[in-house]
Amino acid sequence: MKNNYMIILRYDGSRYDGWQKQGNTSNTIQARIESVLEKMTGEPVEIAGSGRTDAGVHAYAQVANFHIRENLDPGEIKRYLNEYLPQDIRVMSAEKAAPRFHSRLNAVSKKYVYVIDNAAVADPFRRKYAFHHPGRLDIEVMRAAAAYMTGEHDFRSFCSNKKMKKSTVRTIYGITIERKGEEIHIVVDGDGFLYNMVRIIAGTLIEAGEGTRQPAEISDILEHRDRAFAGPMAPPQGLFLMEVKY
Template sequence: MRNIAATVSYDGTDFNGFQSQPYGRTIQQEIELAIKKLTGEDIIILGSGRTDAGVHAYGQVFNFLTESTIPAERWAIALNTRLPKDIVILEAHEVEEAFHSRRSAKRKTYRYTIDMGKFPDVFYRRYSFHHPTPLNVEAMQQGLNYLVGEHDFTSFTSIHSTKPHHVRTIYEAYFEREGQMLHMYMTGNGFLYNMIRIVMGTMLQVGQGKRKPEDMARILEGCKRSLAGPTAMPHGLMLMKVEYPQES
């Protein structure tokens, strides 16, 4: 039995999230179907994490066990010919038996994109949230700085979270402009359900002057979802990269 790890990009617009669901189209189901067509095996892939309906990925990672003898370097092209056009396998390689795409992951980076133009960029409409009114980006960065480090992020996760605890470590968090786009990047050891989207919803309130940057410290300490802002729309969010302790 071989363990294959792969990196996949997908446009999440027409999907009901990454993980298989009883109803609706999912990335996991499409990839498993492609593997079935290729090898005849009924395989369940293991994703590095779930992405919600409408959320995209540039560098999602998954792994699976197979008895196939297909060379690792051939998996990407073989699967891509059997996948829909909104899913693309970027690369695949063989890993140790103990490798698990979620448990072995050490760092993940997400990006949330705001379109600050007077009119939305029609070619970026699937990947950004249009916010045409002015934002104080400097204040937003000041507020975001409070989230760097190890904290209990209960205030920034859904009340439906099933995690045993909400302590996570954020290594980097910053804003970057690209034309009329404003990207928020966050890198951490893990993220909670809706965490990035709730952070962005709160950051927008800071940018609008409805909250002060230092309010972020109070929100963190309060450990109560109602203290934070609304959950931002899913289509502005993208999983950029998943990092592991060493090349497997």
């Protein structure tokens, strides 16, 4: 039986085509890590992430696991990866995992934060890590709209994958919205998320904050189960995967 390892990653997704390996590009987080692991171990390695972050999306604590034949010291794996990976991808920890552990299938909850730069003039040092929205946003109205999203619902209206055949029912444990200086942070905690779900939630809440959508409309959006009824998808650079629980 191969040895199973779990690593926790932090990365700046600005210049990558997302997490997932793709046939038409090697410029993904997964492809970069697998390439280094294959050089280290001398065997093909497939790494599984807890979630497939989109192009331009970042992670403070992405969890991933992989199986290899050799029984290596986790500290050596961490050192090797950090030596040969690009500097915008860092391995924060590495450890031996149970043989059947899977970073995505065993996850029980995930937490994301969406960051809005609400200053009148965009901060050039935050342009890759926040969505600039200079207009007034009513935090209390956004919170009222978010309250309709909490709990177990069918979130098909908040999913970009129109051909989704699996269940689109998810549970949102909580959405907190806080102003921190000139930034607004939308923190979404749930048992799992559909394709682009958090960015669509953020875009819809921004509409509520602008006054172009009433909080009570969220119930109708959920009931329609149609992407056309929800708000726009917020840009990727404001989104961070913060935490995965098992």
